[in-house]
Amino acid sequence: MTSPHDAWLAEAVDAARECAHDESPASLEGAATRLRIHASLERRRGSSKRRLTVISAIVASMFGSTAFAYFTGWRPFAPATEPARPTAAPAIEHEAPPRARTGPGPSVPVEPPPLAPAAPPGEPAPPVLAAPPAAAPPRATVGPPARRPRVLPEPAVRAAAPLSPATTPAPGxxxxxxxxxxxxxxxxxxxxxxxxxxxxxxxxxxxxxxxxxxxxxxxxxxxxxxxxxxxxxxxxxxxxxxxxxxxxxxxxxxxxxxxxxxx
Missing domain, CATH: 1.25.40.10 (Tetratricopeptide repeat domain)
Structure with missing residues (x-):
């Protein structure tokens, strides 16, 4: 397949041959006119090719980027959002086990302080010393309740009532x-x-x-x-x-x- 340039060159050679045979001024002028027309057409074809090449490159780049994004799943970069903070579980309040109630300890009799002898009149009474507070009785330690032994009921023994001599069993x-x-x-x-x-x-x-x-x-x-x-x-x-x-x-x-x- 011949390119447009080769076709134009062949056409120019043919025109030169015709000019060689016919060297009249009219033929020369016609050949020059044809050469100018061919040169103008060639320039238009070249500019059209360049414009088509540029447009094709732009379209190819747009199509290629779109196809790449489609097949690779690419998405535009979005700013990362701060992950939601997990909410803390409500604190479970543990109730303290109830303390075993202890009964009051045995009461300790407190002896009354000795009475001071009465001072004779005219003399100042000696100061009365207050008795020290009685110490609190020790707190009894309460242990686990002792298990009571299981008492099995005694089998009831029925005493046979003695037969009265007056009553006799009915004959069977x-x-x-x-x-x-x-x-x-x-x-x-x-x-x-x-x-x-x-x-x-x-x-x-x-x-x-x-x-x-x-x-x-x-x-x-x-x-x-x-x-x-x-x-x-x-x-x-x-x-x-x-x-x-x-x-x-x-x-x-x-x-x-x-x-x-x-x-």
Whole structure:
């Protein structure tokens, strides 16, 4: 690519050649005019280039500083402000521990000063010396309170009240069952109907309304039949036979009563 100066030089050489061929005054004047025009244009181009170069340099410097500040995070220098002083925490007042109260020390009896003998009349009385103040009693040192030993309560011992000879404990179910079992064994295991009858009488006298009283009355009636005590046997079987049909021992008592009715 040829510069403007080279193009102008080539154009000047061509113009000189034309002048050499045509040496007429008109051609020379035309060549001089062209040279002046080219020189003026060249000067304008040079000044335009210089002006453009200066403007480009100014724009480049402005753009470069702005870009540098943007990419580096630079900020204009600001005067440093004084940091805020930390506020001191309020002072906590520590209360003094309460002193242990001490009781007044034992009072020390102060003896009264001896009385001076009375001066005879006419003589000046001797000066009475004041008794020195009694020294304050020493302050008792109070230590920590002594721990009292823990007293465990004594187990209460209940004394069993002696049973009155007049009162006897009510018989329980075990005693009733034992009495019934004794009469039952005498009836069905023993061979003495009289002993069995006595055992049934003792049971019914002690437990007339016991749970086993109906069975004991029926078995007693059977013992009376064995002993051939017919009237007593009929009287003992009559309540069972006259009971509603299906009641306890009703059918057996009715059959036995019918069998011994005429005895």
């Amino acid at each position: 179910p075990d005693a009733e069952l034992a009495a019934y079992q004794q009469a039952h064994d005498a009836h069905f295991k023993g061979g003495d109907p009289a002993a069995a009858l006595a055992a049934w009488d003792r049971y019914l006298a002690q437990y007339p309304s016991g749970e086993l009283a109906p069975e004991a009355r029926y078995d007693r009636a059977l013992v009376l039949v064995k002993l051939a005590r017919w009237s007593e046997a009929r009287a003992a079987l009559a309540p069972f036979a006259s009971a509603p049909v299906g009641a306890y021992r009703q059918r057996e008592a009715a059959r036995i009563l019918a069998a011994i009715r005429d005895r």
